[in-house]
Amino acid sequence: MKKVTAIVIGAGNRGNNYAIYSKECPDFEIIGVAEPRERPRNLFKKFYEIPDDMVFKDWREAIKLKKCSDVAIITMQDRLHKEAAVAFANQKYNLLLEKPMGVSASECEEIVSACKENDVILAVCHVLRYAPQARKIKELIASGVIGDVMNIQHIEPVGYWHYAHSYVRGNWRNEALSSSSLLAKSCHDIDLINYWMSHTYVDKVTSFGSLSHFKKENKPEGAGSRCVDCSIEDKCPYSAKALYLERAKQGNLGWPVSVVTEGYENVESTKDLEDIVKDVQQKLETGPYGRCVYDCDNDVMSQQVVNLQFKEGQTCSFTMVACTQKICVRSTKIFGSMGQLTCDFDGPVYHFDFNTKITTPLYAEEYLPSGSKMTGHDGADYHLIKAFVEAIQTGDRSKILSGPDETLSSHLLVFAAELARKENRVVNLDQNGRPISNVH
Numbered sequence: 497m498k499k500v501t502a503i504v505i506g507a508g509n510r511g512n513n514y515a516i517y518s519k520e521c522p523d524f525e526i527i528g529v530a531e532p533r534e535r536p537r538n539l540f541k542k543f544y545e546i547p548d549d550m551v552f553k554d555w556r557e558a559i560k561l562k563k564c565s566d567v568a569i570i571t572m573q574d575r576l577h578k579e580a581a582v583a584f585a586n587q588k589y590n591l592l593l594e595k596p597m598g599v600s601a602s603e604c605e606e607i608v609s610a611c612k613e614n615d616v617i618l619a620v621c622h623v624l625r626y627a628p629q630a631r632k633i634k635e636l637i638a639s640g641v642i643g644d645v646m647n648i649q650h651i652e653p654v655g656y657w658h659y660a661h662s663y664v665r666g667n668w669r670n671e672a673l674s675s676s677s678l679l680a681k682s683c684h685d686i687d688l689i690n691y692w693m694s695h696t697y698v699d700k701v702t703s704f705g706s707l708s709h710f711k712k713e714n715k716p717e718g719a720g721s722r723c724v725d726c727s728i729e730d731k732c733p734y735s736a737k738a739l740y741l742e743r744a745k746q747g748n749l750g751w752p753v754s755v756v757t758e759g760y761e762n763v764e765s766t767k768d769l770e771d772i773v774k775d776v777q778q779k780l781e782t783g784p785y786g787r788c789v790y791d792c793d794n795d796v797m798s799q800q801v802v803n804l805q806f807k808e809g810q811t812c813s814f815t816m817v818a819c820t821q822k823i824c825v826r827s828t829k830i831f832g833s834m835g836q837l838t839c840d841f842d843g844p845v846y847h848f849d850f851n852t853k854i855t856t857p858l859y860a861e862e863y864l865p866s867g868s869k870m871t872g873h874d875g876a877d878y879h880l881i882k883a884f885v886e887a888i889q890t891g892d893r894s895k896i897l898s899g900p901d902e903t904l905s906s907h908l909l910v911f912a913a914e915l916a917r918k919e920n921r922v923v924n925l926d927q928n929g930r931p932i933s934n935v936h
């Protein structure tokens with residue numbers, strides 16, 4: 497098989513996450529990187545043995561070269577996707593693009609057009625489509641074993657400390673700086689629902705949401721502005737000391753500590769533990785991850801519901817909620833005319849048949865190869881990049897479940913839900929997912 501070569505644009509958490517596949521698959525090679533931050537750039541360069549002339553501080557430097565690899569893996573922050581994706585597509589790079597594809601409908605459309613006009617392969621990292629449970633549910637619905645789908649209930653539990661890390665202190669805390677939490681976090685879930693129901697389309701959307709708790713007025717008496725000098729930190733479940741410093745001291749340097757240290761778990765550390773702990777301490781004294789969760793510039797929703805009605809009257813309720821025990825383990829119930837599917841995404845899909853009255857646990861077939869480090873999203877990250885690399889090798893685009901059209905379709909639903917929430921109304925959609933104007 498032909499070797500697939502890639503340049504990584506943004507060697508942060510996700511860039512490293514996909515690049516590691518090159519250590520597991522001999523047909524995939526990382527040949528370049530663009531990354532402005534010195535430490536992640538140097539760690540990445542060393543780990544993937546990238547020559548100096550293929551290491552860039554900005555993607556704009558890399559694009560000046562003539563096309564240097566089969567693929568550009570674009571894993572920069574949300575608001576940086578569109579310009580880079582269009583530029584690399586115009587240079588005929590195939591794209592692995594992190595979600596969200598873009599932060600508005602027009603950005604997403606521009607990316608899709610650029611990929612189509614240049615006839616390049618695009619996979620957006622809606623990794624959950626590749627999760628064995630999601631594929632099993634799709635297969636079961638399509639097979640008709642539960643008859644006609646009547647209703648879907650789907651929940652995304654973000655996790656109390658995960659929410660504090662990413663959506664109060666971290667990169668996705670503020671919509672103007674990144675995107676809404678529905679787009680940043682739950683575009684995966686809206687996408688799954690759209691995937692499972694691809695035989696029809698959504699024609700009505702409503703949504704409610706708010707930001708609770710993580711606000712200045714809820715700051716407890718005696719709390720400091722940083723956890724390192726807070727007198728009641730040991731009674732706070734959101735303590736940055738517990739979340740980062742204690743983990744670092746125990747040698748637990750993977751995510752989320754790696755976000756604070758700007759080092760990544762897949763990359764060999766160049767520092768010893770004592771230095772890393774000092775580094776974390778200093779970052780908590782001065783950086784964003786040491787801030788009191790009641791004293792940040794966050795404004796994204798901590799809970800949101802989205803109600804969807806499909807063309808033939810089927811309904812779906814989706815809930816995203818910040819403060820949960822489970823971290824991102826989705827849970828789904830799908831009610832059909834002949835049976836029911838129930839799944840927590842850390843276990844099998846249960847099928848209850850109304851005729852036989854038997855419940856059958858159905859295990860998804862695809863597992864991670866033993867020893868794989870790509871355990872992200874329970875192995876879905878592995879299946880996504882594997883499918884993408886195989887699609888590039890063979891030219892068979894059907895291997896990609898999250899290509900331009902299906903991604904645009906589910907992103908449009910997210911934008912419609914946000915419109916419904918912000919304008920406090922039902923948004924009616926046409927067959928192409930576009931809001932039908934002036935219908936309240």
Ligand SMILES: NC(=O)c1ccc[n+]([C@@H]2O[C@H](COP(=O)([O-])OP(=O)(O)OC[C@H]3O[C@@H](n4cnc5c(N)ncnc54)[C@H](O)[C@@H]3O)[C@@H](O)[C@H]2O)c1
Nearest residue numbers: 505506507508509510530531554555571572573574594621
């Ligand atoms: N698929 C998923 O489940 C999933 C999970 C988490 C994050 N994400 C998405 O992945 C993207 C990246 O998230 P992350 O957690 O890796 O963030 P990150 O901040 O760790 O990584 C982004 C990197 O891009 C780099 N960068 C910034 N400007 C650049 C430029 N001009 N040229 C090259 N690189 C540049 C940053 O320095 C940073 O290292 C985001 O869009 C995020 O929403 C997706």
